[in-house]
Amino acid sequence: MDKFVIRGGKTLSGTVQASGAKNATLALMPATLLAPGSYTLHHTPELRDVTTMSRLLETMGLKIERVDDALRIDSSVVSSYEAPYEHVKKMRASIYVLGPLVGRFGQADVSLPGGCAWGPRPVNLHIEGLRKLGAQIDVEGGYIRARAKRLKGARIVFDVSSVGATGNVMMAAVLAQGTTIIDNAAMEPEIAALGDLLLKMGARIHGVGTNHLEIEGVDTLHPADFVTIPDRIETGTLLVAAALAGKRDGKVRVEHCNPAHLSAVTTKLEDVGARLTLGKDFIEIVPPEVIQPVNITTSIYSGFPTDMQAQWIALMSLARGASIVTETIYGDRFMHVPELVRLGANITVKENIATVVGVEKLTGAKVMSTDLRASASLILAGLAAEGETEVLRVYHLDRGYERIEQKLSRLGAQIERVSGEEF
């Protein structure tokens, strides 16, 4: 297990490129189960979660190789319809194989993902959606066992807007007989990207990128190549790093990103006092002289993303004044708070609301990663803290950030990966 050793207080300045979006990639890869043949997914980030998804798809018979920044997937042979616990327990997004397997083969045995570091994360909407399409689903022995003849189009209204359930039901419905309507569908850009790949594969979907999807089932689909969208959470994390660890003379430019996907974050960064320039595919940030306290409430797209909440709390830790961070997607998602407090932050959490009272300075300490975005917030805090911060168990970070230490180093941060068993 690796750790990061960070010497805080360096000004960040320079240019970095955003990677392809993890959460889009994890939906695009299983979509290749829907039609046999060869696919090239360009701009696929090299991440542990992508490797986990590759291993899972390989157990089903797919052939996957990396060629430069692309992933080549050959789905000509699908020999198993099972997603075993060994894979699913490593990554909840493994559940994305459920929809395509039921849609195309009428059979899927997918381990239940269980909870995660910040509490229960149910999959009832995935199951209910597929049942509406006519799948017979039993949950037994820790597995979701789905069987179906050809699925039939239906009207589905999600009680809660769910990224994963929308993706799964969409992938099942594209091969169903008749029309499926999904209301309260997730509008996240990663789901729109999945919709765009499905359209390229010959699916008939109206309303991609909106919360009302109409899907006319087709008999067969064909393979297609695709360029993955940029990772908006990675971009947002780099912008917050710049805002936190910058001095007035620092200017950070993130290229190959999509500013349109990030407006909830960039407007809040402007409220904080940062100066931003948004181009077509880049964002430049000049950090604030003084970090102003700014409240946020997480919500579904296009609101402030829950995946940026931990990083925002790190930023607010050094604000001049108090701010309120309200988490509406995952009420318990505050694992980073006790660790940030170890660095000197003043944060209290009551139910799903964190009150962050800005402090003069953070001081380096040993802290522990508990999940992906929590790890990111600890690194950001470490970059701004005085002295040395060690962030242990950074394997969480490697799930979702492509060579983050190299990107931050290029911007002038002093951050080093140290490998060893004992961390």
Ligand code: UD1
């Ligand atoms: C995805 C993202 C994750 C992000 C989250 C919210 C991937 C691989 N992961 O996760 O990074 O934090 O969206 O933007 O894309 N819910 C139910 N029943 C269900 C499914 C979800 O009640 O069957 C609830 C969840 O508990 C949560 C809300 O719906 O409160 C949204 O979750 P969802 O959008 O499904 O998150 P994921 O797809 O798991």
